[in-house]
Amino acid sequence: MTTPIERSTDRASSPAATGAGEQVLRHRMKPGRWARELGWRHVVGVLAVLYAVFPIVYVVSASLSPSGTLTGSNELFAQVSGVNYADLGNTKFWTWMGNTLVIGVATAVGTVLMGAAAAYAFSRFRFAGRRLGLTSLLIIQMFPQMLAFVAIFLLLISLGEVVPALGLNSKLALICVYLGGALGVNTFLMYGFFNTVPRELDEAAKIDGATHAQVYWTIILRLVTPILAVVALLSFISTFGEFIIARVVLQSESNWTLAVGLYGWVSSLLEANWGLFAAGAVLSAIPVLALFLFLQKYIVGGLTAGSVKG
């Protein structure tokens, strides 16, 4: 897989590091010069990779350690067994995993649908209150929803008295709360990207008789797929790891998400539950890690789109 970073360095060598003609010299470089110019970079690289990877190696080893305790996990890969993974079946882990995936996917899909629609309206229509709307979104986005968790808790108590499915201890209610934060965070990211799609395209389609809905579904959405992927992914990942609102809203153990459940294991009986936690951590990191590696090129593009022009 080639990332944008990779491609852009292929095109033009980085200005910060290379002088002209040094490419040719690579094979004839003397060992001293190699060490001075490239060797130390490998040393730094190996150190950085060790720093980055050590905890991950450790958690994999701990998850395979049959003792299942913190002390017993300290010798990396001393013994290997799948007993911790099997033990997860006796806990609520898989229920939590299911809850987390349902909540994460529903939130991601909802966020993309609503955010893209709003971005389309702001990008393509001119209407009274458009500037005001954009400015309000910019201001609202500065106030993270999680800060209002007390008010969310109180709101859900009242809503639950009317419609229990929208009240406390309901996954649907949690999804609704997360969707409330969808517009504020993502519309701007999408709005900028929508503006880069040439307007001539939808005008041509309109002349051919397409309605605004047809333009939206068949032309614009096809052209902005990368940003949709980024927003869906970021939304999924942030929902996946969200703790404070999930903790406040979901009260019975069978409704918990992974973040709430695994926190419970570690905070209550750290020493005894360590093997279970490690196995659970490895399994829960896999979906996010996989998404991340597969969509790496989109993420790097999406992250830098907001900041770097060029």
Place this chain on the structure above:
Amino acid sequence: MSRARYKGAVAGSGTFSGAGFAVKLVLIALVDALGVFGVLAAWRAGSWGILAAMVALLVAANWVYFTKRALPLKYILPGLAFLLVYQVYVVGYTGYVAFTNYGDGHNSTKEQAIDALLVQNERRVEGSPALPLTVVEDGDGELGFAVVEDGVAEVGTAEEPLAAAPDATLDGDAVTAVPGWTVLDRATVLQRQEEVTTLRVPVSDDAADGSVRTQDARTGYVFQPVLEYDEAADTMTDTSTGVVYTPNDEGQFASADGETLPVGWRVTVGFENFATAFGDERYAGPFVKILLWTFAFAVLSVVTTFALGMFLAMVFNDPRLRGRKIYRTLMILPYAMPGFLAALLWSGMLNKSFGVINQVLLGGAAIPWLTDPWLAKLSVLGVNLWLGFPYMFLICTGALQSLPGDVYEAARIDGAGKWRTWRSITMPLLLVATAPLLISSFAFNFNNFTLIKMLTGGGPRFDDASVPLGHTDILISMVYNVSGLDGSAPRDYGLASALSIVIFVVVGVISAVAFRQTRKLEELS
């Protein structure tokens, strides 16, 4: 877009394709059905605020999707509805709660508080007869009592006052069966003893009539409130002592000598919560420490992650270097790891007695990484560095590669050395390019509840504080602890909301100033 074009777009919306229109009709019908269901439910529950909001949303939805004059709203409304309810409203409500004494002891309206007071302060009515009693259970598992009073069987639960049950079967003077109810046997009663002994079945709708309670699940007695509420005078009178309680400004009934009844109601208290946060000695000391640490934590997190990320980006920004892709993939692994898992994982690794850092890497040292005030702060920053540097590495790499080559050429021609080039060209350009992301990163870390909660839980605790706060608590975790939602402290929604407002203001001001500054920077460059 010109006016004419906008009109064109509106005209376009008139020509519905058949299938699209059908989908729209079905969706609107669905929304309307759910909406009407919600409205009826709100009506039944008597929640007028929710009722009004639901009606407004429903009317808005139908208007927007059937008029031709609200084209942009067709696209904005779904997101806007969620935004208004779950973000704008809750932020506004936080502002309201911040000025009330909502919390334990002040949980409800005055009427509910009066009812609760009447129910909770009960005494057996002198000389009242012992009622033969049977514990029963309805289909939903809710417990109730079936009693026989003057030869008539009556059934009720905590919610439903006693009502005559003429079709009940009596054996001697006790009820043995009631249609629609299951009579609990002895063993089950023993199992659910606690529920049975705390159950109060009201005699009638009027709380002043008292309720039936039992100790042995065989006989019940009528208990009546010790307190008496006088509606005309708005006072509570203790019938046993004769003390009169009158409502005060704090939302409690108070006697003449200042004694208050335990259940109050919520009232607006002005800036009292803010005064508590800044002035009350229980909170002010920890609050100032926590505020400073929150700033230090957020700033240092951004600085350290950015420094390491930038350093690595520059080291790997050399196309001659082999294996860059492998290095990069391995290095961004921490970023792909969900933050809560990383924090929990490190909390085990840094454990003083059993953790891998002390036991293996440091050869059995017993360094109190998470339990010493300063080391805990260092650990929090270290773990956040591990979590955050790959992100900075990614954005710095992207920014470095988009820097214009000509300025470097100009610098070389001017004879600038490596250090000078970095200081005068690379660094400023990099900062301009990444400034908005650095601000977001600051704002994110300012409220990085997950990291603190999962890694140290805010600990180690302050020695001198009576409230559950510690040396690594940041403002948002202080809000969480003060709110009492996890049961570690009495609930105080008012104070918690007031602290939330303080965070809102801090984050808002910093974001506004910072964005203005970056705009200036961009104009300069």
